Amino acid sequence: MFKIVKWLVLAVVILGLAVTAVVYGVLAISLPALDGKGRSHNVNHEVKISRDQLGQAVIFAESRNDAAYGLGFAHGQDRFFQMDLLRRNAAGELSELFGKAALDLDKKMRFHQLRKRSAAIVKQLPEADQALLTSYAAGVNEGLAQIGFTSFEYLLTGAEQQPWRSEDSLLVIYSMYLDLQTATFERDQALIQIADIYGSDMVSFLTQPSQYQAALDGSKLPPYTLGIPEFPKQALQAVLNIDANQERGSNNWAVTGQLTSTGAGMLSDDMHLSMAVPVIWYRAQLNFTTKQGKTRQVTGVSLPGAPAIVVGTNNDIAWGFTNGYLDTADWVALTDSTKTWQEVEQIALPDGTSEQYPLTLSEFGPVREINGNPYALSWVGHQPYAVDMDLLQLEHATTVDDALLIASDVGIPVQNLMVVDSQGNAAWKNMGALPGRTNPTALAVSASDYSARWQHNEQQRPALKNPTDGRLWTGNSRVVSAQDDLRFGNGGYALGARATQIRDRLYEKQQFNEADFNQLQHDNQARFLQPWHSLLLKQLNKNSVVNQQYIKELENWQGCACATSIGYTLVRRYRDEIINSVFSAMQATLQTQGGSLKYVKRDLEPAIWQLIEQQPDSWLNPQFADWNAQLRGAFSQVVSKLTTEFGANMQSWQWGKVNELVIEHPFAQQIPQLSKLLNMPTAPGFGDSYMPAVQGRSFGASQRFIAQPGHLENAIMAIPGGQSGHPLSPFYRTGFDDYIAAKATPLLPQALTHEIIIAPLNTF
Numbered sequence: 103m104f105k106i107v108k109w110l111v112l113a114v115v116i117l118g119l120a121v122t123a124v125v126y127g128v129l130a131i132s133l134p135a136l137d138g139k140g141r142s143h144n145v146n147h148e149v150k151i152s153r154d155q156l157g158q159a160v161i162f163a164e165s166r167n168d169a170a171y172g173l174g175f176a177h178g179q180d181r182f183f184q185m186d187l188l189r190r191n192a193a194g195e196l197s198e199l200f201g202k203a204a205l206d207l208d209k210k211m212r213f214h215q216l217r218k219r220s221a222a223i224v225k226q227l228p229e230a231d232q233a234l235l236t237s238y239a240a241g242v243n244e245g246l247a248q249i250g251f252t253s254f255e256y257l258l259t260g261a262e263q264q265p266w267r268s269e270d271s272l273l274v275i276y277s278m279y280l281d282l283q284t285a286t287f288e289r290d291q292a293l294i295q296i297a298d299i300y301g302s303d304m305v306s307f308l309t310q311p312s313q314y315q316a317a318l319d320g321s322k323l324p325p326y327t328l329g330i331p332e333f334p335k336q337a338l339q340a341v342l343n344i345d346a347n348q349e350r351g352s353n354n355w356a357v358t359g360q361l362t363s364t365g366a367g368m369l370s371d372d373m374h375l376s377m378a379v380p381v382i383w384y385r386a387q388l389n390f391t392t393k394q395g396k397t398r399q400v401t402g403v404s405l406p407g408a409p410a411i412v413v414g415t416n417n418d419i420a421w422g423f424t425n426g427y428l429d430t431a432d433w434v435a436l437t438d439s440t441k442t443w444q445e446v447e448q449i450a451l452p453d454g455t456s457e458q459y460p461l462t463l464s465e466f467g468p469v470r471e472i473n474g475n476p477y478a479l480s481w482v483g484h485q486p487y488a489v490d491m492d493l494l495q496l497e498h499a500t501t502v503d504d505a506l507l508i509a510s511d512v513g514i515p516v517q518n519l520m521v522v523d524s525q526g527n528a529a530w531k532n533m534g535a536l537p538g539r540t541n542p543t544a545l546a547v548s549a550s551d552y553s554a555r556w557q558h559n560e561q562q563r564p565a566l567k568n569p570t571d572g573r574l575w576t577g578n579s580r581v582v583s584a585q586d587d588l589r590f591g592n593g594g595y596a597l598g599a600r601a602t603q604i605r606d607r608l609y610e611k612q613q614f615n616e617a618d619f620n621q622l623q624h625d626n627q628a629r630f631l632q633p634w635h636s637l638l639l640k641q642l643n644k645n646s647v648v649n650q651q652y653i654k655e656l657e658n659w660q661g662c663a664c665a666t667s668i669g670y671t672l673v674r675r676y677r678d679e680i681i682n683s684v685f686s687a688m689q690a691t692l693q694t695q696g697g698s699l700k701y702v703k704r705d706l707e708p709a710i711w712q713l714i715e716q717q718p719d720s721w722l723n724p725q726f727a728d729w730n731a732q733l734r735g736a737f738s739q740v741v742s743k744l745t746t747e748f749g750a751n752m753q754s755w756q757w758g759k760v761n762e763l764v765i766e767h768p769f770a771q772q773i774p775q776l777s778k779l780l781n782m783p784t785a786p787g788f789g790d791s792y793m794p795a796v797q798g799r800s801f802g803a804s805q806r807f808i809a810q811p812g813h814l815e816n817a818i819m820a821i822p823g824g825q826s827g828h829p830l831s832p833f834y835r836t837g838f839d840d841y842i843a844a845k846a847t848p849l850l851p852q853a854l855t856h857e858i859i860i861a862p863l864n865t866f
Contacts, residue, residue: 139861141860142863146862152851157180158825160851161386163389167237170241171860172388175242176384181380181406186263198449199259213470216483223489224269224272246266261452282350293545294546295472300688303328308709309705310326314598315598316577317582318569334720336687341679341739347704350375351427353424354576355370355520356369356530356574359527360572366522368615368810369810372803373803376801378765379765380826381805381821381823388400400414400497410494418500419505419522419811420809423518423520425515427592430535434467440476440549443464446459447460466549466552468484472695487559491513493514495512500523514535527568528572530566531566538556564586571609578595596704599793603794616809616816623806626789641734657669663790665756666758680736714729744760762784763822766800782822782835806818822841
């Protein structure tokens, strides 16, 4: 019997090793070659595609089109599946890969008909831009073909790799629109529902200006003075968890040369996005010759699927972005006389069949029911000026003034452009597509008030160059003046606590270098939560004997989102639970109408404090006898949830464990046996919302960039993941450890270790 068991165990081990060998064998033959020579009829001169020790792609070409080919070749080798997901997500074509499980998401995306829009926009682009996109697509397809074996993602899904097309690059840009601006029109929908159910005074109360305002001109919005509206009588119900929409955005700031030892301006930029494997950005340097015979070198991060350096420097200027959150969407209330029509979208499935998705359209945009009534979405993403290739013009700018002139014509989601130059100048301006209409509103627009200016991209935008104190900052909150806020509207601004903290830090010093900016990017001081800390400590001290262990942790909370802090976890969760408790009735009502407070939650800070301080009876959750009981009950719920999630040992409640950074490959959850191979190592949580060091469990600074043009030897570009999407590549995790350790990863390529040469077909 023992021998039988022994042989069975041995057989299982051998089988496991065999399966592992097969998996690794399949993966190994799909690795791209990083050295060699080839020929192509898609290049006019020799193109070199080199990699350094991080896997950063360094492209040498004689023209910008050939450089686009080289970048496309590198993207196709290292990131094609990621690119495929981005284009399919924007187009609503994921079901063809993943089956009916993706249908709901595809229908949500088909609402915007972005495949059709991309195809139409490509045809309208200048011939030079069309040629550049053609060169890039050719590079992608030839880089993919070089691998010679289908990557494991397609083997697992059973899908075929489809060639890259020019319109797909526009879909990748649209994927950023969806990431960065969906919250704008979803927030408007929630506010329309709230106004319909509770009245417009409730909307004013919930969206009142906060104390955290950091506009560059120092202006303040008029304070809210209408008082707390009466809340309808509440029925007894469970406390609901109100999710918060992630603050997809960024930090950036800059100083002029008067505050640096070199005399050059200095820029910091870190873009906050969801994190997965591979990370969204791809390090690259483009070296090419312009049509005027000038050599250009552009270094930074690219978005796989597009031929541009999104954030970076050409050594004359450096630029970065934060999401602008200006109002770029309106819901138009339709009447019985409004002309509408239907189109049917065909959503392909893996078995060759398709799902029909009927879509109602109008002259104002696609139609959705809100509280049972039809509304059309007029969104800048639906306009022909939403996407173009004008971002590439930044590569040729030599001064801040050049960049400011370009800003109004660039077709990307509207951003806060922060730009500095080697001459010491620094400036901010809104860059990206902005509707020309002048009556933005968070509530519905009547069809009669709809402006034809929606069809025009606004050219006149706020800007600021070289402020007298030499400092500029943005953090997704209101940057424009109070007067310009009336013109451009609130598209879901961040609260302002993060931008306020950045501003205050910049005034603590009179000279800055790259190390200072790197330290500020990692600032996790919990200034925003100080009032919540005081409130919780006050509540717990009412029964100090019972709450002794919690009081101790609060007294030692370190005042930061630090990995070892238990007190920070308690305060952070306490705020969430009070909001849940107070607003559960409203959340429950909205849910019956298909809505949620999710996209409004970031606005609630001033309102919740008014409610806590004034304690109106109509807002008391009926589970509690009085407001003190409600405030105590919120903490009891915190303890209960933490115990359920992490166990009774309070050491497991440390913020670094509760907010642990987990960066996963899309297939890791479906195939947990491969998770160790596919995922990045987990890391203790560092940072949170409402502070410069933004980090959630799979969300945060997707890159950290610091540069002084003309002095790039100390420039930094840190990214939480490697260049390659292939798990056996030596570049799969490069850079991750340095990112976690807050090290200053160099922006510039280091020693080149690989080289591919692509020559025109008629050479050799």
